[in-house]
Amino acid sequence: xxxxxxxxxxxxxxxxxxxxxxxxxxxxxxxxxxxxxxxxxxxxxxxxxxxxxxxxxxxxxxxxxxxxxxxxxxxxxxxxxxxxxxxxxxxxxxxxxxxxxxxxxxxxxxxxxxxxxxxxxxxxxxxxxxxxxxxxxxxxxxxxxxxxxxxxxxxxxxxxxxxxxxxxxxxxxxxxxxxxxxxxxxxxxxxxxxxxxxxxxxxxxxxxxxxxxxxxxxxxxxxxxxxxxxxxxxxxxxxxxxxxxxxxxxxxxxxxxxxxxxxxxxxxxxxxxxxxxxxxxxxxxxxxx
Amino acid sequence: xxxxxxxxxxxxxxxxxxxxxxxxxxxxxxxxxxxxxxxxxxxxxxxxxxxxxxxxxxxxxxxxxxxxxxxxxxxxxxxxxxxxxxxxxxxxxxxxxxxxxxxxxxxxxxxxxxxxxxxxxxxxxxxxxxxxxxxxxxxxxxxxxxxxxxxxxxxxxxxxxxxxxxxxxxxxxxxxxxxxxxxxxxxxxxxxxxxxxxxxxxxxxxxxxxxxxxxxxxxxxxxxxxxxxxxxxxxxxxxxxxxxxxxxxxxxxxxxxxxxxxxxxxxxxxxxxxxxxxxxxxxxxxxxxxxxxxxxxxxxxxxxxxxxxxxxxxxxxxxxxxxxxxxxxxxxxxxxxxxxxxxxxxxxxxxxxxxxxxxxxxxxxxxxxxxxxxxxxxxxxxxxxxxxxxxxxxxxxxxxxxxxxxxxxxxxxxxxxxxxxxxxxxxxxxxxxxxxxx
Numbered sequence: 001x002x003x004x005x006x007x008x009x010x011x012x013x014x015x016x017x018x019x020x021x022x023x024x025x026x027x028x029x030x031x032x033x034x035x036x037x038x039x040x041x042x043x044x045x046x047x048x049x050x051x052x053x054x055x056x057x058x059x060x061x062x063x064x065x066x067x068x069x070x071x072x073x074x075x076x077x078x079x080x081x082x083x084x085x086x087x088x089x090x091x092x093x094x095x096x097x098x099x100x101x102x103x104x105x106x107x108x109x110x111x112x113x114x115x116x117x118x119x120x121x122x123x124x125x126x127x128x129x130x131x132x133x134x135x136x137x138x139x140x141x142x143x144x145x146x147x148x149x150x151x152x153x154x155x156x157x158x159x160x161x162x163x164x165x166x167x168x169x170x171x172x173x174x175x176x177x178x179x180x181x182x183x184x185x186x187x188x189x190x191x192x193x194x195x196x197x198x199x200x201x202x203x204x205x206x207x208x209x210x211x212x213x214x215x216x217x218x219x220x221x222x223x224x225x226x227x228x229x230x231x232x233x234x235x236x237x238x239x240x241x242x243x244x245x246x247x248x249x250x251x252x253x254x255x256x257x258x259x260x261x262x263x264x265x266x267x268x269x270x271x272x273x274x275x276x277x278x279x280x281x282x283x284x285x286x287x288x289x
Numbered sequence: 290x291x292x293x294x295x296x297x298x299x300x301x302x303x304x305x306x307x308x309x310x311x312x313x314x315x316x317x318x319x320x321x322x323x324x325x326x327x328x329x330x331x332x333x334x335x336x337x338x339x340x341x342x343x344x345x346x347x348x349x350x351x352x353x354x355x356x357x358x359x360x361x362x363x364x365x366x367x368x369x370x371x372x373x374x375x376x377x378x379x380x381x382x383x384x385x386x387x388x389x390x391x392x393x394x395x396x397x398x399x400x401x402x403x404x405x406x407x408x409x410x411x412x413x414x415x416x417x418x419x420x421x422x423x424x425x426x427x428x429x430x431x432x433x434x435x436x437x438x439x440x441x442x443x444x445x446x447x448x449x450x451x452x453x454x455x456x457x458x459x460x461x462x463x464x465x466x467x468x469x470x471x472x473x474x475x476x477x478x479x480x481x482x483x484x485x486x487x488x489x490x491x492x493x494x495x496x497x498x499x500x501x502x503x504x505x506x507x508x509x510x511x512x513x514x515x516x517x518x519x520x521x522x523x524x525x526x527x528x529x530x531x532x533x534x535x536x537x538x539x540x541x542x543x544x545x546x547x548x549x550x551x552x553x554x555x556x557x558x559x560x561x562x563x564x565x566x567x568x569x570x571x572x573x574x575x576x577x578x579x580x581x582x583x584x585x586x587x588x589x590x591x592x593x594x595x596x597x598x599x600x601x602x603x604x605x606x607x608x609x610x611x612x613x614x615x616x617x618x619x620x621x622x623x624x625x626x627x628x629x630x631x632x633x634x635x636x637x638x639x640x641x642x643x644x645x646x647x648x649x650x651x652x653x654x655x656x657x658x659x660x661x662x663x664x665x666x667x668x669x670x671x672x673x674x675x676x677x678x679x680x681x682x683x684x685x686x687x688x689x690x691x692x693x694x695x696x697x698x699x700x701x702x703x704x705x706x707x708x709x710x711x712x713x714x715x716x717x718x719x720x721x722x723x724x725x726x727x
Contacts, residue, residue: 055712122550142552227557231701232705233549233707
């Protein structure tokens with residue numbers, strides 16, 4: 001009884017601020033709700049419209065998937081690569097660790113998105129330096145084909161958080177395993193494949209799960225870089241950006257709530273699949289196999 | 290290690306998921322219109338009002354000056370102002386409207402009047418008309434604009450009309466004569482082609498795609514005796530009309546107008562205020578903002594009438610470029626009405642804003658505005674188009690703002706060539722279906 005008493009402050013917050021609104025939003029997803037008048041029940045209309053009558057939604061899903069499927073692996077690879085470099089030497093590693101971590105602290109901020117936009121505009125630093133090497137791409141921000149790669153680059157650049165976790169994981173790998181491998185004549189690549197990767201697999205799994213979920217929720221950078229328009233031609237109209245626009249700009253809250261629930265279900269399914277496959281490739285220290 | 294990792298990953302996942310939901314979980318609630326009607330106002334009471342407007346730095350500086358002038362007369366009323374770009378302004382208002390926290394005094398757009406009035410979010414101004422808000426300098430027509438369903442909820446600051454701006458300095462630079470105004474849409478397209486060819490070396494274009502603006506479509510519909518939307522939210526056009534409109538503007542997007550990619554990079558500015566195009570079809574009060582965007586080396590603009598579909602058509606109309614409204618939930622309706630009166634009628638405010646909000650609606654404000662240069666041009670322009678002025682359309686339907694933005698977005702897709710005209714028409718009618726049945 002006392003236990004529940006102590007739990008109460010959290011419980012109230014959970015019920016009132018998390019569970020309650022979630023259930024309400026589930027209800028809203030079956031309604032038409034323009035923020036002004038009372039919600040009107042419409043059954044599955046919102047969900048049907050999403051998958052059959054809204055090409056913009058389909059495009060939004062498509063670019064979000066590309067962003068997640070390309071951005072996340074590249075980002076994790078970059079994080080692991082840098083973490084391994086930093087793990088080699090101790091001299092000055094504190095400095096490098098901090099400076100590589102910095103982008104992920106400021107990366108989600110408004111100012112970086114603005115700087116990014118300026119850098120990749122026509123006549124900006126990126127355009128000018130590429131032109132110097134004879135590559136004339138013009139600005140990336142307004143280019144239908146290049147804006148998505150630019151967004152992925154911005155995400156990859158914020159590899160600091162997974163990198164720090166990888167680094168901690170690398171420090172945990174027992175040195176004697178490497179020594180034993182060396183005695184057996186293993187080269188650097190073989191050591192990476194047969195010692196580092198298996199020993200890190202739990203950390204990789206953790207980072208993969210987190211970064212995948214995180215990538216699905218890209219919002220601030222896209223919103224700022226496109227000035228809230230999701231342009232050019234909808235190429236930065238990521239799932240949450242579109243959801244926001246439908247809800248707040250168009251006043252279609254019911255539709256936006258339905259979109260949110262589809263996102264929750266998709267992310268849950270992906271998390272479930274990752275967990276189910278994880279016992280095939282994730283190795284935990286102390287397990288006997 | 291295994292367990293804690295797994296649990297942590299789960300809880301983080303749960304947190305992130307719920308934050309996605311938080312976006313959509315806003316509770317409703319709307320306020321009742323009207324209120325206590327003490328129409329006198331206590332000059333000793335210390336009051337703070339929030340004022341919100343959309344615009345840019347130029348307009349923000351004007352408002353600051355206007356507030357300073359207001360405080361000389363009413364030192365007890367502190368005005369906190371804030372501003373955003375046009376789309377963001379309305380996103381924020383939507384959220385506030387749902388939460389019940391609209392700013393006391395707002396600069397308001399005609400296209401949102403119906404929605405906010407009908408939902409009881411705006412203060413009924415009738416008790417203040419003729420006392421706190423001086424109605425003497427405002428004509429019947431002007432006052433009638435802010436009436437929705439028989440209740441006055443807004444007062445127009447000014448009027449504007451659809452027009453064509455030109456940049457004489459750039460025209461000089463590329464050696465092209467200014468467009469004389471009016472003429473057919475083909476004449477205008479031909480002229481843009483000439484200017485684009487002449488400006489090729491310096492990256493200057495004749496104009497932007499008129500197909501991206503719903504106002505140009507409206508202009509053509511009105512010339513044919515039709516309209517965009519009726520009072521009962523019936524569209525005055527069908528798929529064929531829209532297809533024709535977008536097909537006729539298709540050749541423009543093939544190398545005549547400024548490429549969409551360049552526009553994306555300067556958005557929310559336009560090609561015109563970044564000195565990349567020599568002409569632009571827009572509202573006539575945009576001049577001051579254009580000059581502000583162009584910078585000090587540009588001192589004058591050309592202002593002429595847009596092309597006309599049929600000679601003699603009454604296709605243009607005067608509309609309120611913006612209105613002032615008061616939140617129904619304001620705690621200080623008298624003070625808010627005092628501020629609105631000052632912003633609408635004061636000659637000082639007229640002198641500060643000139644025609645940057647449109648041609649002042651109030652006679653006293655119009656007298657205060659020393660109209661020279663661009664301001665005088667705008668006044669002369671609105672006089673010159675008298676023959677083309679028809680009746681203004683009814684207060685825009687609910688969702689008019691959404692449809693206008695959708696039209697613009699589809700226009701950008703047409704510009705990129707990522708959508709065919711048929712797909713574009715399909716999408717717009719789809720959207721219209723949803724919006725009109727909301």
